[in-house]
Amino acid sequence: MKELLANNFESLPYLLPELCLFVGILVQFAWNLFSKKPINHILITAITLIISCASLSLSPKDEAFIFNELLHYSNLSFTSSYVLLGLGILILPIYYFDTRVFRNKALPEILMVFLCLILSGLLLIKSDNWIVFTLSFESIALLSYLLFLLTSNDTKSIEASYKYFLFGVVCSAFMLLGIGILYAITGEINAFSSNFLHQLSMQASLFISLGLWLFFIGFFFKLSLVPFHFWAPDVYEAGSNAVLTTLAILPKFAVFIFLFRFVHQFSFTIDNYPLIWPKFDFVNNLGFILCATFILSNTAILRVYSFKRILAYAGMSQMSFMLVFLLIFSNQALSFGIYYFIAYALGTCLVFVSNTLLENTYKTYHIEHYTGLAHKSFFVGIFLLIGLVSFIGLPGTAGFIAKFFVFSEAIQFYSAFQHQIVLFMIILALIVSIISVYYYLCLPLAYFFKPLPQTQRNLAEIESKGFYIYAVLLSLCIVVMGLFPNSILNFIHFEANPNLFIFP
C-alpha cells in the first residue's frame, strides 16, 4: 500500500499541465461568482492554457508509466499535449468573435467545458488502461454534447444536439461492448502491454474481429467516418462557429492520437519495414471504411448548398485523408499524420473565424447569401479563401505538403506490400482531390465573381482589427508551414515504432 502511494506522489509532476488546467477551471468557477464580464472569462481561459502549456516544458522529460501504469508518459504524449494545448489557444479567440457564444449568458460555463474538454483530451492521449481510456473518452463525448447544448438556442440546434447525443450514446455502448470482449478474451486491463498482444494472438480470429470492430465504432463516430457520420452535417449546420471549430479539432485530435497508438502497436519493425500483425487485417478493414468515407462525403457534398454542411462533409473528407497514415505502418506516418492534423486545424480555424464574422454581420447561411459580398468585405473573403485553398492543397499552403505526404507514403507503402485497397485508395484520393476543387471553390466563386444583389447594397462593411490580426497570424502559419515544413516536422519527429517512443 505504501509503495502505491509513493508511486502516486511521484507521478504528480508528470501531470503538471493537467493540474494547471484543473486549477484554472476552479478559478474560472470562483470568478464566475464575482463577475459576469465575458472578456475577463476569456482572458482567464487564455491564461490557464498558456500557463499549462508553459508548465509542460517544466515537466520531466523521461518516459514513465505513471499511477501504476494507468497512464503512459512518453515523447508522443509530451509532444501531442503541446499540440493539443496549442490548438486550444488557437481556437479560443473564435469564442471572442462569435457573438452567438460571446453574448451567451452561459459563457463562463461554456469556457469551463472547453477547458475540461482539453483536460480529458490530455488524459486520453496518455491513457494506457481500458478504464482510464473509457473514462476520458466518455467524458470527451459528454463534454462535447454539453458544449453543443449550451450554445443551442433554436429548435434546429436542439434537434441536432439530440441526434448527436443519441447517436453518440449508441456508438459508445458498442465501443464498451467491444472493450468488454477484448478484455474478456485477453484478461488484460492494460491495452498496451505485451501480454495483451500475446493473449490476443492466441484467440480465434472471429472474436478478435468482433472485439476490434465494435471497439472502433466509437472512434468512427467521433471522427465522423461512414457509416457513423449522420450527426456531422446536422450538427455543423445548426451549431455556432466557435463550438464547431472546437468539436472539429480538439476531440478529434485526442482520439486520432489514441487510435494511432492503438493500431500501431500491432506492427513490428523488421528491416525498416514493419510487419503487421496477421490476425486482423487492419489495412483492408480500416481501408474499407476510409474508401466509403471518401466516396460518400464527396458525392453527398455536391448536392449541398449550406456552407456549414459543406464544411461538415469537407471535414469528413479531410479526416479520411489523415487516416490514410493510420494504415501505413511506417515510422514517419505518425509525424506526418500530426502534421496533416495541424494543417487541417489551421485551415478549419481560418475558415470558421471568417465565417463567424460573415454570419454575425450578414446572417449568411446558404451559399447564395455570400453572393457578391467581396464588394463589401473583400479581405474577409481572402482569408476564407486561404483556408479553403489549404484544404484543396495548393502549393504554398500547409495543406499541400500534407497531401504530398499522403500520396508519397501511400505509394511507398503500396510498392512494399501491394495491398490492392491501398492502390484503390490512392486512386480515390486522386479523384477526390479533383472533385474537392469544385465544392471548395463554389463559395469564393459566389463571393468574388458575382455582383452584389440590389437588395443588399446598404449592408455594412466588416471592420474588426482583432479579427484581421488573428486571421493574418493564422494565414502566416499556413504559409510558413507550407513553405518550410521543417519548422513543424522537427518538432513532431518521432523515432521508431510509435509505441516505443523515446526521447531524443
Place this chain on the structure above:
Amino acid sequence: MLSLLVFIPLLAIIAFVVIPSKHKWVIQVLSLISTGIQLAIAIYVFSAPSIAHSSQAHADFFTKIDWISLNLSTVEAKIYYSLGIDGISAPLILMSAIVLLVANIYSLHIQYRVKAYHILFQVLSTAIMGCFTAQDLFLFFLFFEFMLLPLFFLIGIWGGGRKEYAAIKFFVYTFIGSVLILIVMAALLFSYQDAQGNLSLEFDILSQLKMLKPGSILSLDSTLQFFNLEVRAWAFLLLLVAFAIKLPSFPFHSWLPDAHVEAPTPISIILAGILLKVGAYGIIRIAIPIFPDILPQFADTISIIGAFSILYGALNALASTDLKRIIAFSSVSHMGFVFMGIAASNLQGYHGALFQLVSHGFLSAALFLVVGILYQRTSYRELSGYSGLYHLMPNYTFLTLLVFVASIGVPGFSAFIAEFMVITGVLSSGLSYPIILSLITALGLIFGSVYFLRTYRKVFMGNLWLKESTEWLVFLKDLSLSEKFCLSLLLVCSIGLGLYPNLIFDMSDTALQYILSIL
C-alpha cells in the same frame, strides 16, 4: 541573378500593398517598371555567352540552397531551392519577359480594381519565371501550381460573359494535371538517390537512370504492373497527360477555348503566349529526361495525337465565328507541332519544337492583341459584325495582315522555320508513319491559311459595313501609340527569328543534344 528575376514581382507587390488604391497610375507604372526590370535581367541572362554550353546537367547561373529535408527514418529526402537555366529555358525566359511586358502595357486599359489586378499579375509573372528557372521538381511544381489561383481570379473577376464558368473549368482542368504530377512526384521522391544517398528531386539527378534506387517503385527492375503496363510507363503517361492538359492537346483541350474567350485580353495574351509553353517545357524538361526508356513505346501515339491536334484545331477554327475562338483553336493546332517534334525524338524535331514554342509565344500574343484591340473598341467579337475595316483603320489592317501571314507560316517569319524543322524531323525519324503524318500536317497548314485569310477578307476587305454603324464609327479609331508599339515589338521578334533562326538554334544545341544523349 535568377532569384532576382523570379522575385522582383514580389517586391513590387509589397510596394502595391502600401500604396493606396486610389493612386491607380502609380501602381500601373510600378508594375511596368517591375516587368521592365524582369525583361532587362532576361536580356542580360540571354546574352551571356556561357548559355550555349549549358545543359540540364550543367545549368548556368546555378544557385542551390537547402530547403526542406525530410527525415524518413533510414534515409533523408532533400529538397533544394535550386535555380538555373540552360539553352532550352533561356529563349523561353526572354520570350516570356517580352510577352509579359506587352501584356502589362495592354493592361493599362484595365481600370477596374487596378491594385488587385496588378498584384495578381505580378504573382503570375513570379510563377512563370520560377517555372522556367526551377531545377528541382518540387520547386517547379510549386511555381507551376502557383499560376492557377491568380489566373482563376484574373479570368473570374476581369473576364467577360461566362467568366465564372470559364474560370472554374480552367481551374478544374489544370488542377487535374497538377494532381497527376503530384502523384508522380510522390513516387519519384522515393526512387532517386543522389551521390550521398539522400533522396532527391533535382532534375539533374532525375535524368540519370543510374541514380535510381534499387528496389524502389520506379526502378527498372520493378515488376509491378497495372493492365499490362509497367509502373514507369504509367508514370510517364500520367506526366504526359498532365502536361498535355496544359499544352493543350486533343483530347484535353476543351478548357482552352472557354478560358481564352472569357479572359481579359492581357490574360489571353499570357495564357496563349506563355502558359501553354509551360506544358510543353514540362514535357521536354521533365517527362522525357526522367523516362527516356519509355518514350519510344509511345512515340507513335504522341505523334498521332499531335497530327490530329493540328487537323482538329484547324477544322474547329474554320467552323468558329467568334474571333477569339478562332485564335484559341489555332493555338491548339499550332501546339500540335510541338507534340510532333517531341515524338520525332531527333535533333531537328526538338529544335523545331522549341522554336515553335518561342515563335508561337510571340505570334499568339500578337493574335490575341489584334482581337483584343477590336474587342476593346466595340465589345463585339463575331466575324459577322464587321466588314471593310480597312477604310477606318489602315495601320491596324496592315499590322494584322503581317501577324496573320506570319501565323500561316510564310517564309521569312519564325513560324515557317519551326514548322519546317518539325516536318523534316518527322520525315527523318523512326516513327511508323512519317509520310502520312507530314501529309496530315500539311493539310492542317492549308486549313490554317484558309481560316486566317477568310477572317482577314471578311473583317478587313470589301465595303465598309458595321453591325451598329453609327455608334461604332466613333469608337473604331486607328491604333494608339502603345498598341502600335506592342504589335510591332512582337512582329519584329517574329521576323527577327525568321530571318536569323540560328540565334536560338546555336543556343539550345548543347542542351537538346544532352537530352538526346539520354534517350
